[in-house]
Amino acid sequence: xxxxxDERLDGAxxxxxxxxxxxxxxxxxxxxxxxxREEDLRPFECDGLAAYRVLPxxxxxxxxxxxxxxxxxRCHALGVPVVTRGAGxxxxxxxxxLEQGVLLVMSRFNQILKVDPEARLARVQPGVRNLAISEAxxxxxxxxxxxxxSQIACSIGGNVAENAGGVHCLKYGLTVHNVMRVDVLTIxxxxxxxxxxxxxxxxxxxxxxxxxxxxxLGVVTEITVKLLPKPETAKVLMASFDDVEKxxxxxxxxxxxxxxxxxxEMMDKLAIKAAEDFVKAGYPLDAEAILLCELDGVEADVDxxxxxxxxxxxxxxxxxxxxxxxxAERAKFWAGRKNAFPAVGRMSPxxxxxxxxxPRRELPRVLKGIAALSEESGLAVANVFHAGDGNMxxxxxxxxxxxxxxxxxxxxxGKILELCVAAGGSITGEHGVGREKINQMCSQxxxxxxxxxxxxxxxxxxxxxLNPGKNIPTLARCAEFGAMxxxxxxxxxxxxxRF
Amino acid sequence: xxxxxIADRDIADALCEQVRSxxxxxxxxxxxxxxxxxxxxxxxxxxxxxxxxxxxIVSYDPVELVVTVRxxxxxxxxxxxxxxxxxxxxxxxxxxxxxSTIGGAVATGLSGPRRPWAGAVRDFVLGTRIITQEGKLLRxxxxxxxxxxxxxxxxxxxxxxxxxxxxxxxSFKVLPIPTATHSLRLTIGLDEALKKLAELGRKxxxxxxxAWHHGELFLRLEGGxxxxxxxxxxxxxxxxxxxxxxxxxDHTHAFFTCSADQSLWRLSLPPNxxxxxxxxxxxxxxxxxxxxxxxxxxxxxASTLRDACRAVGGHATCYTPQLQGGAVDPFTPLNAVVxxxxxxxxxxxxxxxxxxxxxxxxxx
Numbered sequence: 001x002x003x004x005x006d007e008r009l010d011g012a013x014x015x016x017x018x019x020x021x022x023x024x025x026x027x028x029x030x031x032x033x034x035x036x037r038e039e040d041l042r043p044f045e046c047d048g049l050a051a052y053r054v055l056p057x058x059x060x061x062x063x064x065x066x067x068x069x070x071x072x073x074r075c076h077a078l079g080v081p082v083v084t085r086g087a088g089x090x091x092x093x094x095x096x097x098l099e100q101g102v103l104l105v106m107s108r109f110n111q112i113l114k115v116d117p118e119a120r121l122a123r124v125q126p127g128v129r130n131l132a133i134s135e136a137x138x139x140x141x142x143x144x145x146x147x148x149x150s151q152i153a154c155s156i157g158g159n160v161a162e163n164a165g166g167v168h169c170l171k172y173g174l175t176v177h178n179v180m181r182v183d184v185l186t187i188x189x190x191x192x193x194x195x196x197x198x199x200x201x202x203x204x205x206x207x208x209x210x211x212x213x214x215x216x217l218g219v220v221t222e223i224t225v226k227l228l229p230k231p232e233t234a235k236v237l238m239a240s241f242d243d244v245e246k247x248x249x250x251x252x253x254x255x256x257x258x259x260x261x262x263x264x265e266m267m268d269k270l271a272i273k274a275a276e277d278f279v280k281a282g283y284p285l286d287a288e289a290i291l292l293c294e295l296d297g298v299e300a301d302v303d304x305x306x307x308x309x310x311x312x313x314x315x316x317x318x319x320x321x322x323x324x325x326x327x328a329e330r331a332k333f334w335a336g337r338k339n340a341f342p343a344v345g346r347m348s349p350x351x352x353x354x355x356x357x358x359p360r361r362e363l364p365r366v367l368k369g370i371a372a373l374s375e376e377s378g379l380a381v382a383n384v385f386h387a388g389d390g391n392m393x394x395x396x397x398x399x400x401x402x403x404x405x406x407x408x409x410x411x412x413x414g415k416i417l418e419l420c421v422a423a424g425g426s427i428t429g430e431h432g433v434g435r436e437k438i439n440q441m442c443s444q445x446x447x448x449x450x451x452x453x454x455x456x457x458x459x460x461x462x463x464x465x466l467n468p469g470k471n472i473p474t475l476a477r478c479a480e481f482g483a484m485x486x487x488x489x490x491x492x493x494x495x496x497x498r499f
Numbered sequence: 500x501x502x503x504x505i506a507d508r509d510i511a512d513a514l515c516e517q518v519r520s521x522x523x524x525x526x527x528x529x530x531x532x533x534x535x536x537x538x539x540x541x542x543x544x545x546x547x548x549x550x551x552x553x554x555x556i557v558s559y560d561p562v563e564l565v566v567t568v569r570x571x572x573x574x575x576x577x578x579x580x581x582x583x584x585x586x587x588x589x590x591x592x593x594x595x596x597x598x599s600t601i602g603g604a605v606a607t608g609l610s611g612p613r614r615p616w617a618g619a620v621r622d623f624v625l626g627t628r629i630i631t632q633e634g635k636l637l638r639x640x641x642x643x644x645x646x647x648x649x650x651x652x653x654x655x656x657x658x659x660x661x662x663x664x665x666x667x668x669x670s671f672k673v674l675p676i677p678t679a680t681h682s683l684r685l686t687i688g689l690d691e692a693l694k695k696l697a698e699l700g701r702k703x704x705x706x707x708x709x710a711w712h713h714g715e716l717f718l719r720l721e722g723g724x725x726x727x728x729x730x731x732x733x734x735x736x737x738x739x740x741x742x743x744x745x746x747x748x749d750h751t752h753a754f755f756t757c758s759a760d761q762s763l764w765r766l767s768l769p770p771n772x773x774x775x776x777x778x779x780x781x782x783x784x785x786x787x788x789x790x791x792x793x794x795x796x797x798x799x800x801a802s803t804l805r806d807a808c809r810a811v812g813g814h815a816t817c818y819t820p821q822l823q824g825g826a827v828d829p830f831t832p833l834n835a836v837v838x839x840x841x842x843x844x845x846x847x848x849x850x851x852x853x854x855x856x857x858x859x860x861x862x863x
Contacts, residue, residue, distance in 0.1 A: 118697045119770040141701055163647045170644060176654070177622050190836045197769035198813045199614060199791055202831040203841055203859070204663070208621055208654035212647045229703040252562040258585060258675040298703060301723025357643040359563050389644035390563075429645035437648070444648050449637045452848070456650050459843035472649060 003435050004052060005098055009477040010469040013100045014079035018057050021080055025058065025102070028074040032067045035059040044103050047085065048150075049093035049436055051352075051406060056083070056097030063108045065185075065221050072219065073189035075102055081465050082187070084215040086127060086158030089150045091353060092434030094162060094214045094470055101468075104219065106157050112136050113222070120227045121180060121197060126157025126220050130164075133225060142227040145172035148430070149338055157220050163212030165430035167263045167337070170388035171296075174430070176211035178226050184210060184218035187461045197224060209456075214432055214471040217460040234262060234296035235306055236330045239318040240287035244268055247289035248363040250316035251387045254293065255360075257312050259305055262296035264388030265337050268367075271344065271382040271395070272336075278343035281336025282329070284320060291318075291387065292337055294330075340384045341395065348380070348397035352409045356420030357391045357429035369419045370394055377412045379405075391429035392420070418443050433471045441471075442478035450475060505576045507555035509569065511628070511636055511667050517548055518665060518853070519634030525851045530661040532571060533598030536607050538821065540660055540829055540858045548665065550602050557668055558642070561586055565625065565642050567670040570602025577601050581673055589617040589674040593748045602666050608658025611748040612708035612719070615770070615788045621657035623671045629656065630665035632849050642670045661855040662863065663848045677707075677721035679728070682743060683736035685716045689774060689781065692716045696789045697771050704730050708744055711786040712754065719744060747787060754785050757796050762822055764804055766793040768813035775807045801827045830859060838862070 007013060022036050035041055036058050045053040057080075062068045075082050084104045085095035097103045109125035112132065116122070117140035122133055130151040134143040147166035148154055154164070159175045160182060172178070181195035195207035210217060241247040247266055254261065267275065268289050276283045283290060291313070295305045306323065313321050324330035336343075344351050358366050367383065374381040380397040394416055398409040417427040417440045427433070427440040441450070453472045457464065473481070521528050527545035531537075553571040560566075561584040568577055574594050581587050591611030592604040610619045626640030629652070640646055640653035656666055687695065692711045699706060705722030717739055720727045746752035757763055761783075766775075770791050777799060785794040795804070804815045814831040833841060838860075845852070845863040852863070 116771075117701060120700060121770070163651075165645055173618065173622065174645065174647075176651070177618060186836075186840070190839075192836050192840065194837070196767075196812060196814070198767040199788065200608075200619065200658075200767050202814050202816070203833050203837060204659050204844065205608070205621055205655055205657060206837075206840065208651055208657075212651055217650075229701055232703050255564060256562045258678065260675065298705065298723070298726035298729070300725030300729060301705075304723050304725055357645050359560070359565070359643060361560065361563060386645075391645045424641065425643050426641055426646035426648050428648050429643070430647060432647055433649070441648060446637070448631070448635050449639065449649075452631060452637060452639075452652065453649050455847040456652070456844070459847045460840060 003093070003438060004054060005469045009480055010474055011464060013081060013098065013468065015100060016078060016080060021078060022058060024078060025060070025071065025074055029062070029067050029070045032063070032071065033061040035061070044085070044088070044097060044105065047088040047093060047095040048091045049096065049434065051400070052093055052096055052435065054097045054099055056103035057100055059103045059105055061105050061108055068104070068219060068221060069185055069189045069191070071102070071104065072185055072187055076187050076189065076463070076465060079463065079465065081468050083467050084161070084219050086155035086161070087129065087153050089154040090158055090162060090432065090434060091355070092162075092428065092432040092436040094432050094434035094467070096435045098468070107155070109157070109221065115140065117142060119197065121224055122227055123222065123224045124156055126160070126223060127155050130154050130156055130159055137227045141230050143230050144225055145178050145228050146175050149341065156223055156225070160211055160220055160223060161213065161215050162430070162432040165386070165391065167265060167386060169386065170264065171260050171262050172228070176208055179207065179211060179223060180226055181224040182207060182210055182220050183222035184220055186218050187463070187465050192218070195224070212432070214434065215467040216457055216471050217466065231262070231296035233299045233302050234294055234330065235302055236292055236294045236324045236333050237306065237309055237313070238322045238324070238333055239291045239293070239313040240284045240320040241289045241291070241317065242287065242319050244289045244367055245364040246317045247291055248360070248367070248387070250291060250313055250318065252360055253312045253316050254309055257308055259295070259308060261293050261309070261388060263292065263294035265292040266290070266385040266387040267337065267340065268383040270380060271340055271384050274343040274347050274382060275336035275340050278346055279335045279339050281332050283336055287319065292333055337384070344382050344395045344397065349399040349401065350406070350409075352396040352398065352413050354392065354394045354396070354413050354416050355428045355431040356417050356425055357389070358420050358423045358425035360387070360390045362423035362425070366392070366419050366423050370416055373412050373415055377408055379409060379412055381412070386429070389429070390425065414440060435470055438470070438473050438477065439481040441473045442481050447475055447478065450478065505555055505572060505580070508552055509555070510553045511630070514548065514550070514553060514665065514667065515630055515634040515636055518630050518632070521546065521853045522632050522634060522851060526853065527856045528853050530606070530665055530855055532600035532603035533573065533596060535596035535599045536603050538818065539607055539609075541820065541861065543855050543858050545856065551598070551600060553667060556580055563642070564673050565670060566673055567642060567668060568601055569668055570600060570666045572601050573597070574599045574601055574604055582676065585676045586673045587676050588671060589623050590614065590620045591617070591748060592620065593750070595749060601669060605657050605666060605669055606659065606661045612710065612744050612787060615791060616707050617674070621654040624653050624657050624669060625672055626670040627653040627656055627666055628668040630667060632664070632851065632853060636667065640670065644672060660858045662845065662859055664854060679724040680719065680721045680741065681727050681731045682717070682719045682739040682741050683731065683734060684739045685718070685734070685736040686714060687716045688714065693771070693773070693790050700770070700789060709789040710747060711790070713782050717743060754794070757819065760798050761796045762798070762827070763818040764795040764797060765816045765818055766795060766804070766808055766813060767791065767816070768793065768808065768811055772811050772813065775811070777804070777807055805831055828860070833860070
């Protein structure tokens with residue numbers, strides 16, 4: 001299934017002559033870098049969802065707030081769409097360019113403006129890398145909690161756009177829980193400060209709305225994040241299981257014991273093998289599943305909790321439990337998990353990463369469903385799972401050079417997401433909808449709910465110039481897409497016209 | 500069992516019907532739960548939309564850390580159900596009367612003493628069911644910890660005071676009740692207390708509440724037995740009854756009694772803000788949230804307070820606007836651009852202004 005922008009389904013875009021737009025923008029923002037030659041545009045044709053590529057009309061690389069403001073004003077006046085991009089590590093095609101659009105690249109906004117250890121806040125530009133914030137805060141014994149696996153490269157602006165998570169979300173929250181304030185430019189070039197350095201701000205919580213809005217409501221130009229004191233200690237336990245379901249139940253047992261681990265991750269046999277072959281993390285190759293449980297906090301509490309978790313894991317039928325002896329072994333255990341994606345990448349020419357979430361109790365049923373889909377399609381699936389918060393990352397292995405395999409992988413992926421929705425979950429826990437899951441939005445939401453999303457968008461960007469075609473499908477798309485997925489012989493959205 | 504004691508009533512259909520009629524007739528609605536928070540915000544003229552009947556726990560799975568509850572459920576009932584499973588609402592919502600409902604708690608968006616450490620109401624909202632202006636019952640968010648599909652309408656509803664839609668059901672992330680707790684008081688001056696709080700804040704200590712008033716610093720420690728005992732030993736001080744935090748949370752503490760000419764104000768300021776240069780006796784100020792939330796009893800006017808807050812990046816809310824006969828805006832006015840987008844949002848989601856019109860600001 002091709003997911004590239006389709007004006008027939010996604011809405012008409014203004015067509016303007018490239019050289020006219022170029023001249024116009026060069027005059028309006030004379031000191032800003034504006035790329036227009038094909039060879040200069042090429043590096044920006046995709047983000048982390050590299051299967052889809054579109055050459056943007058122009059690439060803007062502003063360095064100042066005023067440049068972004070003038071650029072947006074002109075694009076608004078010309079009716080030219082604007083797609084904002086950070087580091088380009090997003091996995092859902094949220095920064096996939098448009099042929100008729102300007103790609104606004106915020107990577108030159110890379111300054112950490114202030115680290116305030118007394119207030120435990122950092123004020124940063126959106127192009128700052130996630131990990132760089134924690135590095136800057138480290139001398140004060142502080143850090144920035146959300147840690148997506150791409151944290152070495154991904155930018156904090158992109159984290160806000162996608163409401164990024166990581167392996168420590170259950171205890172420390174997502175991006176939305178750790179951002180205090182954002183400065184935003186609207187498509188009309190108006191400046192808004194949302195949130196505050198204080199714990200709340202008057203009016204609607206537009207800050208919460210901006211998190212995860214995928215660049216559809218405004219362009220973030222500055223971010224203030226909360227910093228936390230580094231836990232005194234962190235210890236990790238690795239438990240092996242001879243059965244995936246037992247491992248799944250053990251996760252619930254740990255929570256039921258009143259413990260919220262800093263990280264609680266699960267990997268299945270295929271993922272274990274891939275990780276072990278790649279980084280030699282010391283994972284047991286004979287296990288059907290492993291759990292990594294990290295406990296952090298004050299030393300004495302962590303020791304108590306380790307004892308409790310060990311007892312819970314034993315009772316849950318773990319065949320082996322190992323506690324990392326030192327920091328080096330702890331890092332090794334995590335290296336296997338954090339490198340699970342590239343590790344799987346070594347086993348197969350291509351893989352397709354899904355991001356569904358489910359209530360944890362549904363794990364055995366959903367895993368069975370995934371195994372059945374894998375068998376039926378002949379495509380292997382490795383499961384990596386943020387078990388603590390029910391966020392699954394099934395990795396579908398395929399070879400794009402083999403006729404029809406990409407389409408098959410996408411079909412299996414779509415079905416996995418539908419399994420998640422049917423289990424009471426969501427099509428995306430942390431990677432975002434972007435362009436990738438635009439059709440699956442129609443399974444998770446009804447037409448009326450999607451209409452409310454459109455109304456919300458219209459409050460900020462009635463001409464739909466910011467990142468058109470992402471995040472929220474048109475009803476026309478749902479009608480078209482729905483026609484391909486008939487459940488129980490009932491046509492979804494029967495009220496809509498079909499093409 | 501407590502769960503049985505909570506009336507299990509789903510009146511969403513009737514509520515939708517009333518909203519549809521109001522939409523057609525353009526009749527403003529005043530959304531009422533337990534009617535314990537009417538003082539918070541501007542008065543609303545309108546036909547009452549009674550939510551209290553819409554009550555009950557829709558689902559609760561302690562192992563998932565998720566509860567879904569109807570908006571009219573009493574806060575005290577919900578807390579009791581959670582406590583039976585050793586769990587709680589992490590944002591410690593204030594309760595201004597026994598009739599207080601969970602819907603009202605979310606709509607007003609108020610959080611208790613734990614807020615700086617655990618998070619606000621909106622941080623724990625996972626999903627909602629909302630009645631739209633056309634009287635349709637729609638679902639946003641869900642019952643899972645992570646969900647970034649679509650815009651986060653559920654969190655937007657927290658604190659919107661019912662001006663964008665009617666909350667009928669809310670799903671929350673809940674937390675285990677900490678194993679150990681200890682509250683203490685230390686005799687210490689204001690400047691020294693603020694310095695100490697900033698210093699403690701940089702350490703990974705199990706502090707979950709910190710207040711200062713009239714020469715005393717009040718701290719609550721919660722966490723594992725070992726860390727609470729160790730922190731208690733290092734801080735010293737006199738033991739404090741845990742009921743203190745409830746009195747502070749619910750404004751039943753003696754401090755909150757104002758004299759006839761005083762108004763009660765809430766100041767929300769950046770962490771580590773120095774005492775403001777306002778002509779108010781120390782006894783009439785109560786520092787909560789390690790100094791970020793300050794309660795003031797004062798005769799000073801709104802603009803004096805708001806200017807002082809704005810200068811340091813904070814804002815001020817009047818908790819007793821009715822005392823000034825409605826002459827004071829309870830909430831800090833928005834700047835022009837932010838207000839424009841508030842109006843746009845209101846116009847999109849409530850075109851005829853039927854949902855609690857004027858509750859937050861006169862203009863919408």
